[in-house]
Amino acid sequence: MASSMLSLASASPSASLSMHDTLKGKVRLGSGNLTAWFHKEKSNPFINTKSSGRISMAVAVNVSRFEGITMAPPDPILGVSEAFKADNDEKKLNLGVGAYRTEELQPYVLNVVKKAENLMLERGEYKEYLPIEGLAAFNKVTAELLLGADNTVIKQQRVATVQGLSGTGSLRLAAALIERYFPGAKVLISSPTWGNHKNIFNDARVPWSEYRYYDPKTVGLDFEGMIADLKAAPEGSFILLHGCAHNPTGIDPTPEQWEKIADVIQEKNHIPFFDVAYQGFASGSLDADAASVRLFAARGMELLVAQSYSKNLGLYAERIGAINVICSSVDAAARVKSQLKRLARPMYSNPPVHGARIVANVVGDPTLFDEWKAEMDMMAGRIKGVRQKLFDSLSAKDKSGKDWSFILKQIGMFSFTGLNKAQSENMTNKWHVYMTKDGRISLAGLNLAKCEYLADAIVDSYHNVS
Ligand code: KET
Numbered sequence: 001m002a003s004s005m006l007s008l009a010s011a012s013p014s015a016s017l018s019m020h021d022t023l024k025g026k027v028r029l030g031s032g033n034l035t036a037w038f039h040k041e042k043s044n045p046f047i048n049t050k051s052s053g054r055i056s057m058a059v060a061v062n063v064s065r066f067e068g069i070t071m072a073p074p075d076p077i078l079g080v081s082e083a084f085k086a087d088n089d090e091k092k093l094n095l096g097v098g099a100y101r102t103e104e105l106q107p108y109v110l111n112v113v114k115k116a117e118n119l120m121l122e123r124g125e126y127k128e129y130l131p132i133e134g135l136a137a138f139n140k141v142t143a144e145l146l147l148g149a150d151n152t153v154i155k156q157q158r159v160a161t162v163q164g165l166s167g168t169g170s171l172r173l174a175a176a177l178i179e180r181y182f183p184g185a186k187v188l189i190s191s192p193t194w195g196n197h198k199n200i201f202n203d204a205r206v207p208w209s210e211y212r213y214y215d216p217k218t219v220g221l222d223f224e225g226m227i228a229d230l231k232a233a234p235e236g237s238f239i240l241l242h243g244c245a246h247n248p249t250g251i252d253p254t255p256e257q258w259e260k261i262a263d264v265i266q267e268k269n270h271i272p273f274f275d276v277a278y279q280g281f282a283s284g285s286l287d288a289d290a291a292s293v294r295l296f297a298a299r300g301m302e303l304l305v306a307q308s309y310s311k312n313l314g315l316y317a318e319r320i321g322a323i324n325v326i327c328s329s330v331d332a333a334a335r336v337k338s339q340l341k342r343l344a345r346p347m348y349s350n351p352p353v354h355g356a357r358i359v360a361n362v363v364g365d366p367t368l369f370d371e372w373k374a375e376m377d378m379m380a381g382r383i384k385g386v387r388q389k390l391f392d393s394l395s396a397k398d399k400s401g402k403d404w405s406f407i408l409k410q411i412g413m414f415s416f417t418g419l420n421k422a423q424s425e426n427m428t429n430k431w432h433v434y435m436t437k438d439g440r441i442s443l444a445g446l447n448l449a450k451c452e453y454l455a456d457a458i459v460d461s462y463h464n465v466s
Contacts, residue, residue, distance in 0.1 A: 076195050076436055076437065076438075077096060077097055077195060077196070077436055078097060080094070080096030080097065080434050080435065080436060081094060081096055081097050081434075083428070083434060084096065084434040087432055087434075089432045091431070091432050091453065092432040092433075092434065093432065093433045093434065093445070093446070093450055093453075093454065094434045094442075094445050095433060095434060095435045095441040095442045095443075095445045095446060095454075096434045096435055096436055096442065096445075097442060097445075098247070098311065098413045098414060098442045098444060099311075099316060099442070099444060099445065100311065100314060100379055100383075100413075100444040101444060101445050101447070102382075102447075103382065103447045103448065103449075104447070105445070105447055105450075108314055108379075109314060110313060110314045110372065110375050111371065111375060112313075112362050112368050112371045112372045112375060113313060113314060113315070113358055113362070115368060115371075116357070116358045116361035116362050116368060117358065119361055120354075120357055120358070120361065125353075125357065127353065129349075129350050130163070130350045130351060130352075130353050130356070131350060132162075132341040132344050132345050132349070132350050133161075133162045133163060133337065133340070133341050133344075134162060134163020134164075134322070134350070134351045134356055135163060135353060135356035135357065135360060137356075137357075137360035137364065138163055138320075138322070138356035138357070138359050138360045139161040139162070139163055139322065140161075140360075141359065141360055141363040141364050142161060142163075142307055142322045142324075142359065142363075143159050143161045143322070143324055144363075145279070145286060145290075145363055146276065146279070146290055146293060146305060146307060146324060147159070147290070147293070147294060147297055147324075147326075148287070148290075148294060151294070151297065153297050153326050156330065157330050157333065158326060158327050158328065158329065158330055158332075158333050159324050159325070159326050159327075159333060160324065160325040160327060160333040160334070160336040160337035160340060161322055161323070161324045161337075162322065162323050162337060162340040162341065162344065163320070163321075163322050163351045163356055164306070164321045164322055164323050164351065165319045165321070165348065165351060165352075166308050166309070166310055166315075166318075166319040166320055166321040167275065167276075167277045167306055167307065167308030167310065167321045168196060168200070168308075168321075169319065169321065169348075169351075170306035170307065170308070170321045170322055170323040171197070171200050171275060171306045171323075172200050172203070172204065173323050173340060173343060173344060173347075174273065174304050174306060174323050174325075175187075175200050175201055175203075175204035175206050176204050176343045176347075177325075177336070177339060177340060177343060178204070178206050178238060179204050179205055179206050180339070180343070181339070182236075182238075184207070185206075185207075185236060185237060185238060186206075186207045186208060186209060186233065186234060186237045186238070187201050187206055187207070187208040187237070187238040187239075187240055187273065188208065188209060188210070188211045188229070188230065188233050188237050188238070188239050188240060188270075189201075189208055189209075189210055189211070189240045190210065190211060190213035190214075190226075190240070190241075190242070190246070191210035191211065191212060191213050191214065192213070192214060192248060192249065192438060193210075193213075193240070193242075193247070193248075194242075194247045194248070194275070194277075195436075195438075197240060197275075209233075210229075211225075211226055211229035211230055211233070211239075212225030212226050212228070212229050213225075213226055213246075213249070213251075214249045214251065214416075216418065219406035219409075219416075219418060220251055220406075220409070221251050221252075221253060221257070223253070223257055223260075226261070227260065227261070227264055230261070230264045230265065230268065230270065231264055231267075231268065233268065233270065235268055235269050235270075236268075236269050236270065236271070237268075237270050237271070238270070238271045238272075238273045238304070239265055239270045239271070239272050239273060240273045240274075240275060241261070241272055241273065241274050241275070241292070242274075242275055242276075242277075243274045243275065243276035243277075243278070243279065243289065243290065243292050243293050243305070244276070244278055244279065244281075244282040244283070244289040244290075244291075244292065244411075244412070245277075245278040245281060245282035245289070245411050245412025245413065245414075246412070247277070247278075247412070247413075247414060247440075248414055248416050248436070248438055248439075248440035249410065249414075249416045250409075250410025250411050250412050250414050250415060250416055251409070251410060251411075251416075252282070252292075252411060253292075255291065255295075258291075258292050258295055259295065262295060262296055262299055262301070265296075265301070266299065266301065271302060271303065271304065272296050272301060272303040272304070273303065273304040273305075273306075274292070274293050274296075274303065274304065274305040274306070275306050276289075276290070276293065276305055276306065276307050276308070277306075277307075277308040277310065277311060278311055278312065278412050278413065279307070279312055280312040280373070280376045280380070281311050281312050281376065281379070281380055281412060281413060282380075282411045282412045283380070283411070284376060284377040284380035284381065286312075286373065286376075293305055297326055300328070301326075302325075302326055302327055302328050303325075303326050304323065304324070304325050304326075305323070305324045305325075305326070306321065306322070306323050306324075307321045307322045307323075307324065308320075308321040309321060309355065309359055311413065312376055313358070313359065313362065313372070315355045315358060315359075318352065318354055318355030318358065319351075319352060319355065320351075320352075320355030320356055320358070320359060323340065325337075325340070379444075383412075383413060383443050383444055385448065386443050386446045386447060386448060386451060387407060387408065387410075387415065387443055388408065389448050389451040390407060390415070390443070390446070390451045390454060390455060391404055391405065391407045391408050392451075393451045393452045393454070393455035394407070394455045394458060394459065396455075397452075397455050397456060397459050398455075398459045398462075398463075400463065402462075406418075413442055413443060413444045414440050414441065414442055414443065415440070415441050415443055416438075416439060416440055417439045417440070417441055417458060418439055418462075419439040419458070419461055419462060420439065421437045421438075422465050422466065423439070423461040423462060423465045424436070424437045424438070424439050424461070425437065426460070426461040426464075426465045427457050427458070427461050430457075430460070430461075431453075431456075431457035431460070431461070433454060433457050441454075
């Protein structure tokens with residue numbers, strides 16, 4: 001049987017069908033439409049075993065039922081890591097994905113994470129399903145970390161918190177809520193933004209458009225443009241905001257600008273929707289980095305906040321985060337939470353427990369919490385160090401008089417270099433520096449030793465490629 005399947009598999013579709021004809025003496029192709037034939041015969045090549053299964057498998061191998069599926073392009077961010085792995089040049093540098101590396105350019109597991117994991121092992125914690133909304137201890141501490149434990153919205157139980165599959169999964173859950181309960185409502189996203197935002201809203205079938213954010217002329221915030229676009233948006237739109245360390249630009253509004261943004265959002269009855277993926281990573285302070293969200297909450301506004309522990313606790317692969325919906329009443333919060341659970345159940349049933357326990361242990365234990373803050377400060381400090389050295393190297397090497405000081409004004413993991421697509425490609429093709437094509441480099445993947453090499457690559461790409 002196996003050998004006859006093999007020989008059929010290597011034959012052409014028509015050849016295998018004629019063999020089938022001969023063997024079974026009952027198949028009529030009619031118009032020659034294979035799909036129609038499969039349908040007619042009600043034979044699914046993947047589940048049907050006995051009578052026609054053998055032949056059906058052979059046909060499926062030759063003319064795939066997936067013939068109409070085209071090759072997807074590589075992901076603009078995660079695809080960069082794949083290309084990096086395939087490069088054998090020893091000078092290669094991966095500045096694509098935002099993932100923290102040590103000064104030796106090695107991945108880093110935080111000491112507090114190891115300690116929390118040891119505690120968990122000692123306690124012999126079970127692996128049974130979590131409730132749909134996630135681990136209660138995690139949901140409690142994550143909202144407190146975001147808003148401050150004594151925040152009125154927490155005390156009044158007006159926050160619906162559901163554990164999500166990290167930042168991405170939490171954003172996706174919120175997008176599903178918008179699609180279901182605010183049909184036709186638009187989400188406004190900054191131009192530019194983290195590339196996956198567009199995918200998330202597209203897949204959730206939520207319409208989106210962009211508001212102005214980055215001004216290439218000043219390499220700063222286009223505040224007037226942003227305000228004008230928020231004012232022009234249809235009343236009741238969702239406004240996606242980066243809580244801190246805007247990705248990819250590294251440019252955040254000032255506290256005064258945040259107040260004005262909140263004014264316009266309130267005037268227009270918009271709903272703020274924060275993506276907080278870098279709390280503690282922008283300034284090194286968890287509280288300072290949550291100031292934008294807290295400012296909106298203090299105004300009594302209803303808002304959505306997606307959180308991620310990928311970067312600040314280095315839990316990238318544990319997929320731990322949350323969606324918080326701050327509502328104006330306890331009742332609304334309870335109903336929103338029930339619907340978030342209803343959306344989660346058919347998508348992934350319930351979230352993974354490991355990362356949730358790590359966060360609950362680290363944030364819930366005063367000693368570990370302090371140690372975490374010190375480690376975060378160390379990580380943020382290392383990034384600031386390479387940012388400074390990169391600026392110094394660029395300023396020393398580039399004799400054209402170009403002002404590179406914008407790099408020092410940007411915050412967080414990234415630098416938005418201003419290099420265009422062709423120049424970014426030159427960085428990779430000629431210099432083996434892997435980065436996203438929008439000109440973003442992850443400084444978290446850079447060390448002091450490689451700053452000069454990177455500066456050479458940037459100066460060459462900037463001046464010699466148009
Ligand atoms: N929001 C923003 C702004 C963001 O940069 C990321 C990740 C996420 C959410 C989601 O991360 P998660 O691991 O799902 O919690 N950004 C980096 C990684 C990626 O693209 O997935 C990056 O920009 O490199």
